[in-house]
Amino acid sequence: MPRTMYDKIWDHHVVEDRGNGVVLLYIDRHLVHEVTSPQAFDGLRASGRPVRRVDSIIAVPDHNVPTKDRNLPNPDPMSTAQLEALEANAREFGLDYIDMNDDRQGIVHVVGPEQGFTQPGVTLVCGDSHTSTHGAFGALAFGIGTSEVEHVLATQTLELKKSKNMRVTVTGELPLGCSAKDVALAIIGAIGTGGGTAHVIEYAGPVIEALSMEGRMTLCNMSIEAGARAGLVAPDEKTFEYLKGRPYAPKGGQWEAAVNYWKALKSDEGAHFDKEITIDGSQIVPLVTWGTSPEDVVPVTANVPGPDDYTDPAKKEAVEKALDYMGYAAGTPMTGFKVDRVFIGSCTNSRIEDMREAASVIKGRKVADHIIEAMVVPGSGLVKLQAEEEGLDKVFTDAGFEWRDPGCSMCLAMNPDKAGPGEHVASTSNRNFVGRQGPGARTHLVSPAMAAAAAIAGHFVDVRNF
Amino acid sequence: MEKFISVTSIATPFPRVNVDTDIIIPAKHLKSIKRTGFGEHAFETIRYEADGKLIPDNVFDGERYKGAKILIAGDNFGCGSSREHAPWAIAELGYRCIIAPSFADIFAGNCVKNGILTVALKQEEVDALVLAAEAGHEIHVNLNDQAVTCQNAKYEFDFNPAHKEMLLNGLDEIGQTLQSGTAIKSYEDKQKLMTPWLFRG
Numbered sequence A: 001m002p003r004t005m006y007d008k009i010w011d012h013h014v015v016e017d018r019g020n021g022v023v024l025l026y027i028d029r030h031l032v033h034e035v036t037s038p039q040a041f042d043g044l045r046a047s048g049r050p051v052r053r054v055d056s057i058i059a060v061p062d063h064n065v066p067t068k069d070r071n072l073p074n075p076d077p078m079s080t081a082q083l084e085a086l087e088a089n090a091r092e093f094g095l096d097y098i099d100m101n102d103d104r105q106g107i108v109h110v111v112g113p114e115q116g117f118t119q120p121g122v123t124l125v126c127g128d129s130h131t132s133t134h135g136a137f138g139a140l141a142f143g144i145g146t147s148e149v150e151h152v153l154a155t156q157t158l159e160l161k162k163s164k165n166m167r168v169t170v171t172g173e174l175p176l177g178c179s180a181k182d183v184a185l186a187i188i189g190a191i192g193t194g195g196g197t198a199h200v201i202e203y204a205g206p207v208i209e210a211l212s213m214e215g216r217m218t219l220c221n222m223s224i225e226a227g228a229r230a231g232l233v234a235p236d237e238k239t240f241e242y243l244k245g246r247p248y249a250p251k252g253g254q255w256e257a258a259v260n261y262w263k264a265l266k267s268d269e270g271a272h273f274d275k276e277i278t279i280d281g282s283q284i285v286p287l288v289t290w291g292t293s294p295e296d297v298v299p300v301t302a303n304v305p306g307p308d309d310y311t312d313p314a315k316k317e318a319v320e321k322a323l324d325y326m327g328y329a330a331g332t333p334m335t336g337f338k339v340d341r342v343f344i345g346s347c348t349n350s351r352i353e354d355m356r357e358a359a360s361v362i363k364g365r366k367v368a369d370h371i372i373e374a375m376v377v378p379g380s381g382l383v384k385l386q387a388e389e390e391g392l393d394k395v396f397t398d399a400g401f402e403w404r405d406p407g408c409s410m411c412l413a414m415n416p417d418k419a420g421p422g423e424h425v426a427s428t429s430n431r432n433f434v435g436r437q438g439p440g441a442r443t444h445l446v447s448p449a450m451a452a453a454a455a456i457a458g459h460f461v462d463v464r465n466f
Numbered sequence B: 001m002e003k004f005i006s007v008t009s010i011a012t013p014f015p016r017v018n019v020d021t022d023i024i025i026p027a028k029h030l031k032s033i034k035r036t037g038f039g040e041h042a043f044e045t046i047r048y049e050a051d052g053k054l055i056p057d058n059v060f061d062g063e064r065y066k067g068a069k070i071l072i073a074g075d076n077f078g079c080g081s082s083r084e085h086a087p088w089a090i091a092e093l094g095y096r097c098i099i100a101p102s103f104a105d106i107f108a109g110n111c112v113k114n115g116i117l118t119v120a121l122k123q124e125e126v127d128a129l130v131l132a133a134e135a136g137h138e139i140h141v142n143l144n145d146q147a148v149t150c151q152n153a154k155y156e157f158d159f160n161p162a163h164k165e166m167l168l169n170g171l172d173e174i175g176q177t178l179q180s181g182t183a184i185k186s187y188e189d190k191q192k193l194m195t196p197w198l199f200r201g
C-alpha cells in the first residue's frame, strides 16, 4: 500500500504496538532548553533513573537568556537559577551542552539544523511546541510537555497515538515581495488555528519546492499555529546540500548510505491523505495579523474586519474582544497603521536569510523617529557572525536598529525584552496572543521584509512598492 | 500520578474559544524550576486588573463557582505552547476535568500526565453544559463509562484507551515503559545497523 512520508517515518520507529492505534515510538533526537526541563531532571533524580542515550541530546539555553551585554550579571535571580539548573543538569547527566557564551548558542530550533543534528527521517522532540520547525528536513518533529521530556530522557520513547495525514499543496509561483512567512500566514488564515488539529501536515507543491531550507523552516515552524502536531517537507537536494559537512551530519561512507535512505522517505504516489488543501501561491500577498490569534490575518492592503463580517456567534464575540484588546475600530486600513516597536527575530524568522531580507529593505534608510525600539535578534551566534561578515549588522545599526545577542527575546517576553501596554509591535515571531510580548502589548505578525519596512515608515506599508 | 475515575461537582463556565497557553499561564511566570506555585497566576488577565487587584466575581474566584472541579471551556482550548505549566496551574485551581468541543493536542497530552481528564464533546452538548453550569447544577463525569451526565442528559465521549488505563490506575508511565526495556534495546540494536550515523560511541 502506498504510504505518506509521515506513515513511513512512523512505521520505522514503532518499538511496540500497544493496540487501538497506540504505539511505543522510538525517539532519535532530543533538544533540551532551560524552561521546560528542570522538573524533568528532578523527576529522574527522584526515581534514580539515568538518561538512556546522552548521544541523542543537545542542551542549550535560549528562552530566558539576556540579549544585551552578557558580560554583565543577570539582574533576574529566577532566570539565573533556571539557566544554572540547565547547565548543572547537563553536566550531571553528561549531555552535549552549549553554553550561553558559545558561538553555537541560539534558539533550539535554529541550533538543531545548524549543527546538522536535525536530519531527514528522524523522530525529534523538544519541550517546545515550535519543534515542528525541524519538519523542514523531513524529520518527524513535535513539541512535548515536561513529563514527556522526562519520559524520553529515561526511555528514549513515547507512547503515542498516530495523527492523521493532511497535505497542503501550494501551487504556482510566489510573487515578488512575499516570503515563506506570508505562505505560513496565508495557510493559517485559510484553514484557521484549528485547521490542522489531530493532523500532521505535509507541505507540497512548486512553491514549497522553490523555498530555501530557511523558508521551509519558517513554514514548518508555524504548523503548530494551524493546530497541527507537526509539519513535513520532503527532503531533496537542497536538504542534502544544507546538511553536508555539518558537525552532527553523517560522515565518510555513511553519507552516501544516509542520502539513499533519505531519498526513499517522500510520500508514495497515490498515498492517502485524510485532508487535502490547495492554495494558489501566485495569489499570496504580504500579510499582517490584526487580532490576537494567528488566523486573524489580512492583506496589508486590506482593512481590519469587524464582528459583522462573521456569522458564527463565537467568532463574532472573539473578533469584538480582539478589536477591543488591539484598540482600533473595524474598518481601519492596515497600511498607515502606526507601529511603536519592531522585533526581527524568533525561531520563525531569525536565520541568515531573514537577516538579509530585512537588511535589503532598510539599506541606507533610517528608523522612523517615533519608534520606541527596533531590534534585530539573530537566531544563533553563528547567524550573528555570518551576518556580521556580510556587513548586515552595520546596515541595521546605521538605520537605528539594535543588534542583539541570540535568544528567544521578545518573542515571549520572559526576559527584559518586551513591549509596553498598548504598544503596537511589528514582529516576525509566530504568536500574537494577548500579552505574549508583554502585558497589554499588541502584536502584529509579519515577514522580516514587512517588519523592516514598518520600522522605516513608522507604520505598516506594502513592501512590494516600498 | 493521581488517579482519575470519576468526579461530581458544580462546574465553572468559561466557553471562550481559542484560549491559549499564554492566557492560562503567561510566559513571565515560567521561570520557576519547580512544579508548583503556578495556580496564583493561572488565567491572570481574566482574574486580575493590570495593577494586580483581583477582579471581584470573576468566574474563577467568585463565590458562585467556588469549589468547582470541572471547567467547561471553548473550542481549541489550550492551543499554543507545550508548557506543562498550563495544566499544573489549572490543577492548582482545583480542576480535575475540562470539558470542551476540542483541545490542542499537546495540552491534552500534558493533562493526562497530571491526572486531569479532558473530555471533548459536540459543540451543542458543551453549550448545554455551560447553561447547566451557570444554573449551578452538578455535573458527573465518569471515565470508566466514558460518559458525562447532568440532570437527565447523558453525553458519551471518546478517549485514548492507553490514556484511560493510565488515568484509571494512576500508573507511573515511565515505570511501565521501562518494562519494555528488551524491546527498546532490540530496536536500537537493529537501528545501529540500519542508520549507524544516528549513534555515537
Ligand code: SF4
Residues within 6 Å of the ligand: A062, A063, A107, A108, A109, A128, A130, A346, A347, A348, A407, A408, A411, A412, A429, A430
Ligand atoms: S523563539 Fe519564541 S516560539 Fe521560538 S522557541 Fe523561542 S519562545 Fe518559542
